[in-house]
Amino acid sequence: MTETSEGYTTADGRQIGGVLMEMKNITLRFGGVTAIKDISFDIREGEIRAIIGPNGAGKSSMLNVISGFYHPQEGEVWFHGSKRPAMKPYQVAQQGIARTFQNIALFEGMSVLNNVMTGRLTHMTTNMAQQAMWWGKAEREEVENREIVEKIIDFLEIQHIRKTPVSRLPYGLKKRVELARALAAEPKLLLLDEPMAGMNVEEKEDMSRFILDVNDEFGTTIALIEHDMGVVMDLSDRVVVMDYGKKIGDGTPDEVRNNQDVIDAYLGVAHD
Amino acid sequence: MPDQLLYAIEVTLNGLMAGVLYSLVALGFVLIFKASGIFNYAQGVMALFSAMTLVGIMDGQVPFSHLINAIFGTDIHHFGWHVPAIVAILLTAVVMTAFAWAVNQVIFKHLVNQEPIILFMATIGLAYFLEGFGDLMWGSDIKSLDVGLPQGGSFWIEENTAWLGGEGFYGFFIDQLDMVATVVAVILVAVLVAFSQYTKQGRALRAVADDHQAALSVGISLSYIWVLVWSIAGFVALVAGIMWGTKSGVQFSLSLIALKALPVLMLGGFTSIPGAIVGGLIVGVGEKLFEFLVGPMIGGATENWFAYVLALIFLVFRPQGLFGERIIERV
Numbered sequence: 001m002t003e004t005s006e007g008y009t010t011a012d013g014r015q016i017g018g019v020l021m022e023m024k025n026i027t028l029r030f031g032g033v034t035a036i037k038d039i040s041f042d043i044r045e046g047e048i049r050a051i052i053g054p055n056g057a058g059k060s061s062m063l064n065v066i067s068g069f070y071h072p073q074e075g076e077v078w079f080h081g082s083k084r085p086a087m088k089p090y091q092v093a094q095q096g097i098a099r100t101f102q103n104i105a106l107f108e109g110m111s112v113l114n115n116v117m118t119g120r121l122t123h124m125t126t127n128m129a130q131q132a133m134w135w136g137k138a139e140r141e142e143v144e145n146r147e148i149v150e151k152i153i154d155f156l157e158i159q160h161i162r163k164t165p166v167s168r169l170p171y172g173l174k175k176r177v178e179l180a181r182a183l184a185a186e187p188k189l190l191l192l193d194e195p196m197a198g199m200n201v202e203e204k205e206d207m208s209r210f211i212l213d214v215n216d217e218f219g220t221t222i223a224l225i226e227h228d229m230g231v232v233m234d235l236s237d238r239v240v241v242m243d244y245g246k247k248i249g250d251g252t253p254d255e256v257r258n259n260q261d262v263i264d265a266y267l268g269v270a271h272d
Numbered sequence: 273m274p275d276q277l278l279y280a281i282e283v284t285l286n287g288l289m290a291g292v293l294y295s296l297v298a299l300g301f302v303l304i305f306k307a308s309g310i311f312n313y314a315q316g317v318m319a320l321f322s323a324m325t326l327v328g329i330m331d332g333q334v335p336f337s338h339l340i341n342a343i344f345g346t347d348i349h350h351f352g353w354h355v356p357a358i359v360a361i362l363l364t365a366v367v368m369t370a371f372a373w374a375v376n377q378v379i380f381k382h383l384v385n386q387e388p389i390i391l392f393m394a395t396i397g398l399a400y401f402l403e404g405f406g407d408l409m410w411g412s413d414i415k416s417l418d419v420g421l422p423q424g425g426s427f428w429i430e431e432n433t434a435w436l437g438g439e440g441f442y443g444f445f446i447d448q449l450d451m452v453a454t455v456v457a458v459i460l461v462a463v464l465v466a467f468s469q470y471t472k473q474g475r476a477l478r479a480v481a482d483d484h485q486a487a488l489s490v491g492i493s494l495s496y497i498w499v500l501v502w503s504i505a506g507f508v509a510l511v512a513g514i515m516w517g518t519k520s521g522v523q524f525s526l527s528l529i530a531l532k533a534l535p536v537l538m539l540g541g542f543t544s545i546p547g548a549i550v551g552g553l554i555v556g557v558g559e560k561l562f563e564f565l566v567g568p569m570i571g572g573a574t575e576n577w578f579a580y581v582l583a584l585i586f587l588v589f590r591p592q593g594l595f596g597e598r599i600i601e602r603v
Binding site for chain 2: 088121
């Protein structure tokens with residue numbers, strides 16, 4: 001693989017574009033604890049980028065920095081070629097970065113359809129008066145967005161539970177609904193926080209297929225955190241490896257797999 | 273029909289309509305509590321303040337006239353104009369929206385992620401501030417409010433129901449204001465439900481009520497929703513203020529109706545809009561019927577405590593209220 005500023009071609013022949021997001025020397029501290037220590041990496045347009053590492057490595061913190069839930073003390077976040085000022089999470093979402101959560105954050109009281117519809121909020125521009133009248137533009141907007149949502153619901157094969165309140169769904173389906181909601185935003189960058197945590201083998205296979213299909217069909221750039229090494233190596237184009245808040249590896253799955261630091265971090269080192 | 277039964281029916285009807293007013297106040301509490309987890313002690317004072325503002329605008333009062341006169345030695349009290357009720361109501365709604373915005377900017381924006389008890393204490397502070405601010409702005413004298421709503425018993429109903437009973441029965445006595453209040457409350461609730469179910473802002477509001485973190489991740493500004501919900505609560509307070517103010521004058525005791533909303537909330541559940549309505553009706557009917565049936569035996573004055581005792585019983589046997597979300601803690 002040869003990387004240039006324009007991009008690179010993956011092993012399976014997909015063309016990856018230029019840099020979409022770049023993290024420059026990010027350091028994040030909570031009081032005396034340094035969760036992330038001077039980490040830099042980039043995410044390129046159209047690729048599936050994984051962040052892996054043992055428990056407590058700072059992966060989720062990194063995702064929270066990208067999505068604006070945490071603000072790093074040092075370092076810069078660049079998105080679409082410009083430096084991003086400190087933003088609130090909702091502003092980041094409005095910029096086109098959607099995410100899912102490790103512990104699933106859905107609107108439990110609402111139906112699947114309504115949950116996915118909330119993903120469209122950033123695309124709906126009618127104001128309060130128009131909405132209150134439910135008239136002309138507001139109605140058209142609702143219908144148009146509903147169509148997009150229905151497409152995504154079909155795509156992720158959750159038509160049969162459209163009207164079901166989310167609180168009644170099993171875990172695996174909830175994860176899929178959360179993905180649907182994030183996709184509904186038509187994000188430029190999709191962040192997945194352990195999309196396969198707590199799933200059985202079958203569910204994991206389904207989820208992997210959906211992630212690949214999303215990337216393939218919509219060309220969505222995806223950054224994901226995952227524990228299951230097998231899954232990560234199959235899915236991702238490039239991998240960042242973190243350990244104790246530091247970056248210890250970055251490259252294709254094959255490169256990372258043969259990296260001695262990574263092997264040490266995962267299997268432990270004999271101290272003699 | 274025996275007259276005693278007819279009186280009981282009349283008492284029930286009156287109780288239902290009194291209950292509607294309790295429901296209106298409770299509704300304001302539920303809206304804010306659902307969306308932000310804040311138990312807004314100031315809801316009653318908001319009703320008082322909005323009623324005072326409405327009277328002030330209608331009568332063309334100069335706001336802060338006491339203050340202005342004291343500082344500049346002037347003697348101005350009125351602009352000398354009268355504003356039509358409907359315009360004044362709209363202007364008051366604007367004032368309540370501005371109030372909602374200010375409350376969020378000055379107080380709650382800085383208290384994000386604080387303990388519920390701290391938020392509650394902040395609303396107590398807000399209640400006393402707003403009470404004083406209202407007095408300073410519009411004066412503390414008792415004002416009468418007349419936005420043109422009909423008052424007094426409905427003769428039509430009396431005449432057309434008199435035949436039901438015997439000689440001593442003159443027909444049901446039902447206050448026209450109560451009837452108007454009921455119609456207005458029904459419309460208000462229908463509009464609120466339609467708003468939350470069918471509009472984009474309503475969907476965002478429900479999303480925030482459900483999960484803050486998830487709401488942020490789909491691009492909803494919490495501040496915006498909180499201002500929105502406080503504005504709506506302010507408007508609900510205004511409607512309650514108009515009804516109570518018309519009934520018994522705009523005065524300090526108006527803010528105490530908030531205390532009547534507490535048992536309503538315990539009955540209906542703090543997070544349920546239908547709960548606020550049904551809870552209000554139960555309290556209204558319950559206290560009137562209890563006074564009518566049991567009152568004479570134990571010396572009367574049961575209306576003062578009935579609602580609270582009922583709430584207490586509910587707290588023991590069904591702490592989440594009739595419609596509230598059941599709290600299940602995982603061990």
